[in-house]
Amino acid sequence: MTTEQRLERLERENRWMRRIGAVCLALVAAVFLMGQEKAKELPDLEVGSLKVKDKDGKVRVFLRPEGRGALVLYDGNLKARATLGVALDGEAGLLLYDGNLKARAMLGTAHDGTPGLKLFDPKGKVIWKAPKE
Numbered sequence: 001m002t003t004e005q006r007l008e009r010l011e012r013e014n015r016w017m018r019r020i021g022a023v024c025l026a027l028v029a030a031v032f033l034m035g036q037e038k039a040k041e042l043p044d045l046e047v048g049s050l051k052v053k054d055k056d057g058k059v060r061v062f063l064r065p066e067g068r069g070a071l072v073l074y075d076g077n078l079k080a081r082a083t084l085g086v087a088l089d090g091e092a093g094l095l096l097y098d099g100n101l102k103a104r105a106m107l108g109t110a111h112d113g114t115p116g117l118k119l120f121d122p123k124g125k126v127i128w129k130a131p132k133e
Contacts, residue, residue, distance in 0.1 A: 075099075087111070098122065 052061035054076075062072040070085035079101055086092045093108025106118045119128040 049065065050061075050063040051059050054060050058074070058076065058078055060074050062070075062074070064070050064072070070083050072080050073082040075081045077099075079097070079099060081097050083095045083097075084093075085095075089111040091109065091111045093106055095103050096105040098104045100122070102120070102122055102124055104120050104122075106120075107116070109115050115131075117130045118126050121127045
């Protein structure tokens with residue numbers, strides 16, 4: 001291979017490398033610029049209470065902010081199955097109910113931050129708790 005042929009081949013490879021470099025640079029710039037869109041700030045939603053219904057129109061979630069603010073989750077038969085609430089004094093808890101609307105488990109904290117867990121029988125009697133008093 002002559003020097004002239006080698007030089008021609010090198011120039012051809014150089015042109016291809018410049019083209020590939022330009023394409024890569026354009027792709028990097030496009031990715032960078034796509035991420036520069038300013039995040040849209042969503043408006044606040046303020047309501048007195050909030051009900052979320054399923055496709056059949058049955059209330060499945062109810063959020064009540066007044067008094068002991070609570071989030072109540074319902075099963076398909078419109079029975080409350082779980083309640084997450086916070087009292088004005090800071091006491092907070094999660095209550096789980098059986099199909100007869102009886103509390104069966106409670107996980108919570110007292111207003112001073114003391115944690116607690118209670119399990120109930122079907123009649124509402126505490127069958128286990130921690131910490132033990």
